[in-house]
Amino acid sequence: DGGITQSPKYLFRKEGQNVTLSCEQNLNHDAMYWYRQDPGQGLRLIYYSQIVNDFQKGDIAEGYSVSREKKESFPLTVTSAQKNPTAFYLCASSISQGTGRLFQPQHFGDGTRLSIL
Amino acid sequence: GENVEQHPSTLSVQEGDSAVIKCTYSDSASNYFPWYKQELGKGPQLIIDIRSNVGEKKDQRIAVTLNKTAKHFSLHITETQPEDSAVYFCAATAAYGGSQGNLIFGKGTKLSVKP
Numbered sequence: 001d002g003g004i005t006q007s008p009k010y011l012f013r014k015e016g017q018n019v020t021l022s023c024e025q026n027l028n029h030d031a032m033y034w035y036r037q038d039p040g041q042g043l044r045l046i047y048y049s050q051i052v053n054d055f056q057k058g059d060i061a062e063g064y065s066v067s068r069e070k071k072e073s074f075p076l077t078v079t080s081a082q083k084n085p086t087a088f089y090l091c092a093s094s095i096s097q098g099t100g101r102l103f104q105p106q107h108f109g110d111g112t113r114l115s116i117l
Numbered sequence: 118g119e120n121v122e123q124h125p126s127t128l129s130v131q132e133g134d135s136a137v138i139k140c141t142y143s144d145s146a147s148n149y150f151p152w153y154k155q156e157l158g159k160g161p162q163l164i165i166d167i168r169s170n171v172g173e174k175k176d177q178r179i180a181v182t183l184n185k186t187a188k189h190f191s192l193h194i195t196e197t198q199p200e201d202s203a204v205y206f207c208a209a210t211a212a213y214g215g216s217q218g219n220l221i222f223g224k225g226t227k228l229s230v231k232p
Contacts, residue, residue: 004160033219042121042222043161043207058219090160097218102168103149103210106220108160 003027004109006091011114013085021076021112023091025095030096032074033106036060041107050096072089074108078114088113119144119211123223126164131231136197138226140207141189147209150190151220152181155204164205170177204228 004025013019014040031050035043045058058098063082068074074093078085082115089112120143130136142150148169153161167174167181167190174181178197190209194201204208204227208220 005158040126040224042123042208042224043220044222045219048219092160103218105151105163105166107163108153110158110160 001090004091004093004107006089006109006112008112009110011112012117013114014117016080018077018079019114021078021089021091021114023074023076023109024072025074025091025093025109027093027107028071029093029107030071031094031104032068033092033094034058034064034066034074034076035090035092036088037111043090046076085114086116119147119209119221121207121209121221121223122167123207123226125226126224127227127229129229129231130197132197132199134197136192136194136201136228136230138192138228139189140191140206140209140223141187142209142221143188144209144211145185145188147188147211149210150181150183151208152179152192153206153208155206155225157203161206194228197228199230199232202228202230 007022033048034046044060047066049055065077091105092108094106125142151166154164155161164218165179165181180193194226206225207223211221
């Protein structure tokens with residue numbers, strides 16, 4: 001089955017520690033996204049990547065970093081600089097949002113819940 | 118930048134009744150409006166979407182309407198069933214700012230369908 005796999009489902013971070021969340025997709029999508037979801041809030045965009053080896057900051061990129069070395073993978077690192085990391089993190093992918101094209105629907109994984117010890 | 122307001126934040130209906138969730142957006146250049154359903158502990162699932170060149174779209178018990186003049190769009194669920202209970206999110210494309218070309222989400226509506 002094609003889809004988006006996020007791992008782990010639950011993750012705990014100690015103070016001052018960096019943690020990396022995994023996102024893998026086998027949909028052959030060029031574009032991938034990371035969102036943060038807090039209770040009672042909508043989804044907020046952290047980083048996105050339209051193509052391998054390129055990524056852009058979203059609205060709340062501070063304290064996060066990403067890489068896009070492979071089309072299938074878009075890992076997110078929550079650094080110690082992120083002072084309020086407790087949240088539900090969602091990865092999504094889509095066909096490339098190329099300039100002038102119709103907006104392509106985004107499809108989501110089942111998330112990673114990050115908590116602070 | 119783009120802002121998306123979603124109402125109500127909670128909605129409770131009896132099984133078989135209809136449910137309506139409304140969203141307003143601020144950017145008149147927005148041209149794509151998806152609706153997502155999120156069940157507990159899961160990621161959002163796209164259930165229906167509409168583009169700005171269409172006023173209404175229907176898929177079985179689910180329909181979305183768009184009023185570009187008023188800048189609002191609505192999700193209509195008819196003949197609700199207990200399995201429709203979930204959190205529903207609307208979104209709109211952002212034409213400007215840091216999220217340009219991406220989606221801005223509403224804060225969600227928790228729908229409860231009582232048997």
